[in-house]
Amino acid sequence: MITRLARSPRAILLASLFVSALSLAGSGCARKPGGLDVKMEFRLAQTTPGENLTEFVHIPTGERFFVQRDVFLDESHVASARVVAADSQPTVELTLTPEGRAIFARETERHVSEHVAMLVDGRLIAAPIVRAPIASGRARLMGDLTQEEAERIARALNARAE
Secondary structure, X not given: OOOOOOOOHHHHHHHHHHHHHHHHXXXXXXXXXXXXXXXXXXXXXXXXXXOOEEEEEEOOXXXXXXXXXXXXXXXXHEEEEEEEEEOOEEEEEXXXXXXXXXXXXXXXXXXXXXXXXXXXXXXXXXXXXXXXXOOOOEEEEEOOOOHHHHHHXXXXXXXXXX
16 A cells, blocks of 8 residues: 655645654754754773673774663763864864763773773764773764764754853
8 A cells, every 4th residue: 555645835844843853852962052962972882792782883894882871971071072183084072071071081090991982873983992091181082974973063062061
């Protein structure tokens, strides 16, 4: 059976409002005026399956990571963000709030030699290995980002921080 799609302006408007309401309800983050929003999460990850872990695939490389549910750093811990070029890749450099700085320092100290999954809007951007504790209050989102995505993320994080 083929269902005919409604094409009236009213039907299109109602469909658009419905889709917008669904995305707002499921986003888990507050919307800013002008549609600026982003959900950023840092979580511990590993390369082997385990209990209570969620599998993510890093699309560019095909690598599989198994990510903990607990978020230790999120967009609320960002004081400012800016786009920089690192190794010719668009990168979002984060300056953390004092609370974010303390959390990031503690977690990177506890988890040297482990993966930290960087998720943006539910997508795995990267899962680097912590090489040393990071107490500078700065972090970088780098990996699977276009220039446009990096700029959108930085704008949204800065708008949220205001």
